[in-house]
Amino acid sequence: MSKRCVVIGLLGVQLDQPRRARDRWAAWRPSVAICQQDDLVVDRFELLVDRRYTKLADQVVVDIQTVSPETDIRIHWIELQDPWDFQEVYTSLHQFTRDYTFDTDSEDYLIHITTGTHVAQICLFLLTESRYLPGRLIQTSPPAGRGRSLPMEAAAVQGTYQIIDLDLARYDELAKRFHQEQDEARSILKRGIATKDADFNRLIDRIERVTLSTTAPILLTGPTGAGKTQLAKRVYELKHNRRQIVGPLVEVNCATIRGEQAMSTLFGHTKGAFTGAVGVRKGLLKSADSGMLFLDEIGELGLDEQAMLLRAIEDKHFTPVGSDVGVRSDFQLIAGSNRDLVAEVQAGRFREDLLARINLWSFRLPGLAERRSDIDPNLDFELQQWSRQSGHQVTISREARSAFLDFAMADSTPWKANFRDLNAAVIRMGTLADGGRITLAVVGEEIGRLRDSWQGLATDADDDSTENDLANVLGTERAASLDRFDQVQLVEVIRVCRRSRTMSEAGRLLFAQSRQAKAKPNDADRLRKYLGRFGLSWDDVNVTK
Known part of the structure; x- marks a missing residue:
């Protein structure tokens, strides 16, 4: 069994008013026209009327009954001192929704938004969208190509209508556009x-x-x-x-x-x-x-x-x-x-x-050291920026990229100047990249340069001396027995190891130049043997004694 069609709408004090007193059928009137549609049978019309316009309401009721005898018309009186006052209009219409008994199981409601002030139309939209009015919006329009004041026969179809369903599920494209x-x-x-x-x-x-x-x-x-x-x-x-x-x-x-x-x-x-x-x-x-x-x-x-x-x-x-x-x-x-x-x-x-x-x-805004997971995409961004600025495409080899990210994302890498350090590093590496390709050797050189710059900025409290570094690992007596050359070299190896997550990572950085000449470089093994000369292991240099 089909549902009964119920229209809810405001009396249009301008649009529903006949232009000619003696011939009220000489113009298109939306509240009447909605009941004249061949493919829309209105079983009931809930007409909201300001008490100041009772005479017009009576005339509209008679005319609707003339063109659509099957339509039951009910008048609902509303009090509006100022039809352009949003709060007053919304309160009145909201009260109507509270007083009215809706039967959505057996009735289909259409909310007419063609009549009334723009404020009233907005309020009807909001009440429908929020489901206080459990229906769909309907908009009526005069016949295409015909003015409102041209003569028409009472029995003729008066204009067109469009039903607007506010079911958000049907507006996925709008939602996608909003999210976009x-x-x-x-x-x-x-x-x-x-x-x-x-x-x-x-x-x-x-x-x-x-x-x-x-x-x-x-x-x-x-x-x-x-x-x-x-x-x-x-x-x-x-x-x-x-x-x-x-x-x-x-x-x-x-x-x-x-x-x-x-x-x-x-x-x-x-x-x-x-x-x-x-x-x-x-x-x-x-x-x-x-x-x-x-x-x-x-x-x-x-x-x-x-x-x-x-x-x-x-x-x-x-x-x-x-x-x-x-x-x-x-x-x-x-x-x-x-x-x-x-x-x-x-x-x-x-x-x-x-x-x-x-x-x-x-x-x-957090510093770069607080956003280590963003170093990877920012490296790509800086490379793109440098390529645009220099006019030359610059890329980085997979091995070189891995070495740089291992260094950049290590907890011990301070990034004292934050993104300025990263930008400067990419500019230097891009400038030194032969053929537009940043190699592992270029990365190794840049890592050393960054460490030197940060060491120069370090405070006395952070700048441990070579003797203290070695004494913590080898003991004071054994550290003092080493030649100065071995002391300086070993302390740098220890610092690289402490700033690296694995022995392979440390080895790639320490042997960045010489490993290029080897077909199958084993960086971890070379580092293990070097440390072994001093009786040290990976665990020894990564734990302060």
């Missing part, structure tokens, strides 16, 4: 790198959501070289692509500006404001109007600049140096810092009120 846009946004923030670190990916998801939802200041913290500047550029790119920002990205490292220069650079100056001010300068804050301002190392600003910046963020006004007239600029601020700004506040070097203002959304 989300993936594209994340890809922009990650520079297209397929990062693997779960914590970092969750961080990017949160930044993407905040970026597209607010214009409030964002604070990016983390060690130097963690990628704050690149991320700020990606945030701007994402907002600009979504047309949320129309102005430019203006960026400055606050560590490069000091004193009066900082004031002038940020806020601008008038002609003659100070010695050397030969012209007007609008400043970076004004240049960022309608755009984004990225202040890297914001902790380097002086207290005076911080005070003016706070006013500019809160009031969107500031006063250029030497001027009595305020300037307006509306920008979104992204601040970067490798300092602990809370500690800076406690030390009196950073304003507490400014920190409170820029710390609404704060994200700490």
Whole structure:
């Protein structure tokens, strides 16, 4: 047995109103027309009517009965002081859904969204989408090519209709498109790198959501070289692509500006404001109007600049140096810092009120050593970047790649300058790659260079002497008996072993040059024999005595 068809709709105080008092059939009227369709039998029409329009409602009821005698029409009175007040309209329609008894087992409900104000139509959509109205939407339209005011016969089919089913299962393509846009946004923030670190990916998801939802200041913290500047550029790119920002990205490292220069650079100056001010300068804050301002190392600003910046963020006004007239600029601020700004506040070097203002959304970017699982995809990214910049395709052999990743992902590899170290390493290896192919020998040389650079940056507490290294392994007396040459060589072997996960990995790095001449190099065996000369084993050099 088929279900009864029930239409729920608002009386259209404009569209359902006859244009000609003496000939109400001279125009298309949606509430009447929906009951005239040859292939749609309306068993019942639940007509929602504002009490101010009882006369019009009576006329529409008569006309529906004329064209569709089988349709039962029920009037539901609603009270609307302002049909454009969203809260009032939604409350009234929601109350109707609560009072009405739906029988979905035997009745099929169509929610008519052609009549009523746009606010009412939106409310009907929301109530249907949320299943307060357990039905489908129906939209009616006048006949194609015919104006609403042209004469028509009462018995003629009046226009067309379309039923819209809000079952989300039928909108997989829309859902896929939405998820695709989300993936594209994340890809922009990650520079297209397929990062693997779960914590970092969750961080990017949160930044993407905040970026597209607010214009409030964002604070990016983390060690130097963690990628704050690149991320700020990606945030701007994402907002600009979504047309949320129309102005430019203006960026400055606050560590490069000091004193009066900082004031002038940020806020601008008038002609003659100070010695050397030969012209007007609008400043970076004004240049960022309608755009984004990225202040890297914001902790380097002086207290005076911080005070003016706070006013500019809160009031969107500031006063250029030497001027009595305020300037307006509306920008979104992204601040970067490798300092602990809370500690800076406690030390009196950073304003507490400014920190409170820029710390609404704060994200700490981890260093490379905290994201070792992302070194692999970032290596590919840096190689692609270098190939584009140099104009030459650069690849890395499988063996060389394995050796570099073994070194790069070892817990003992510090990556002190984070992604700047990785970028510099790839540039050096790409430059030295004969024929555009990075070999194991090139990787070995680069690993040595990185270790030397980090050793030069190490603190005295971290920089154990050769004697101490050997004494821990051989004992003080035996270490002192070795020639200086053997001491220096052995201590380097010990350090490579401690930074490697396996003996084979350490051997590949230590014998990177000579192993090229061997058809079947056995790096682990060579290292084992070398250590054996001093009575040492792999376990001996990997455990501090």
